[in-house]
Amino acid sequence: MTVVDPETQAGWVPEAEEDDAEDMPLSMRLSIADTLTLGNATCGFMAVYFTTTGILIPHLTGSDESGMARHSAATAVILMLMAAVFDLFDGLVARKLRSSPMGAELDNLSDLISFGLAPAYFVLVYGMVADDAHQRVSALAAIVVLLAVVLRLARFSCVTLKDGMFQGMPSPFGALTVVSIVLLELPFVPTLLAIVGVAWLMVSRVEYPKPRGVLAVAMLSWIVSAMGLLAAWAFDAPGGQLLLQTGCALQVVLGAVIPLFATARRVNTFRDNRRESRAAQLP
Numbered sequence: 001m002t003v004v005d006p007e008t009q010a011g012w013v014p015e016a017e018e019d020d021a022e023d024m025p026l027s028m029r030l031s032i033a034d035t036l037t038l039g040n041a042t043c044g045f046m047a048v049y050f051t052t053t054g055i056l057i058p059h060l061t062g063s064d065e066s067g068m069a070r071h072s073a074a075t076a077v078i079l080m081l082m083a084a085v086f087d088l089f090d091g092l093v094a095r096k097l098r099s100s101p102m103g104a105e106l107d108n109l110s111d112l113i114s115f116g117l118a119p120a121y122f123v124l125v126y127g128m129v130a131d132d133a134h135q136r137v138s139a140l141a142a143i144v145v146l147l148a149v150v151l152r153l154a155r156f157s158c159v160t161l162k163d164g165m166f167q168g169m170p171s172p173f174g175a176l177t178v179v180s181i182v183l184l185e186l187p188f189v190p191t192l193l194a195i196v197g198v199a200w201l202m203v204s205r206v207e208y209p210k211p212r213g214v215l216a217v218a219m220l221s222w223i224v225s226a227m228g229l230l231a232a233w234a235f236d237a238p239g240g241q242l243l244l245q246t247g248c249a250l251q252v253v254l255g256a257v258i259p260l261f262a263t264a265r266r267v268n269t270f271r272d273n274r275r276e277s278r279a280a281q282l283p
Contacts, residue, residue: 033094036086037106043083044114048121050076059129069129074234076122077179081223081230083114084172088211088220108153115175116149122179123195132188141195145178148199155203165262166208169201169255173208176226177255180248198255206259207266226251 054072120142127138181194211219229247232240
């Protein structure tokens with residue numbers, strides 16, 4: 001606000017108001033990493049939007065536009081993949097630059113939207129539109145997925161883990177695995193059991209490596225490849241259906257195999273420690 005001096009008729013701005021931006025509490029300032037985190041939340045919300053408008057509403061209104069449903073399903077999953085990219089980069093940027101005091105809370109809330117609500121809603125809609133699905137059972141499976149992500153994120157906030165490892169399947173990886181299971185179009189019972197299995201892995205104590213260095217590059221490459229597979233499927237490219245199912249199957253296999261490698265490594269470490277302790281006890 002400009003104040004006019006009655007003697008000089010000159011305008012001036014109070015110094016306190018000039019410094020309002022600088023006096024903003026640190027907890028209210030957004031960093032670059034926080035902006036990426038908000039992009040994560042936006043992608044999750046838009047995935048729910050496309051799942052509703054492109055799949056659920058046409059089904060409820062009796063529309064026969066299967067192409068629209070395919071495009072919308074692909075768009076929803078691509079948005080979840082984009083959310084995973086934002087989630088990957090916000091952590092990298094926060095470590096390289098800085099993170100605000102509310103960065104961790106923003107990250108958990110955004111992950112809940114993109115990797116909890118969005119995939120759970122995808123499962124729910126699948127139960128409503130699939131021919132052999134049971135709506136109420138699918139709703140229960142969707143709740144299980146959502147609660148698994150809630151419990152996982154809550155545990156992540158209050159449990160200190162060793163560097164470089166996650167306890168339980170990371171929620172972005174779990175969300176993409178759940179969606180892959182649905183897109184495989186397996187019979188209802190195997191689909192349901194696989195979804196519940198992924199939910200169990202998210203709250204389990206099975207160790208998963210954090211995506212850093214070479215692993216982060218590999219994860220980013222896999223996400224980009226998955227986007228390409230979804231686009232080929234959405235536009236009905238030759239072999240698009242087969243490519244998509246191959247990619248979804250590989251995602252599910254990775255979700256099951258990675259814990260086996262982690263378990264094998266722990267067993268080998270335990271054996272090595274026992275050998276060293278026995279060697280130390282020898283005269």
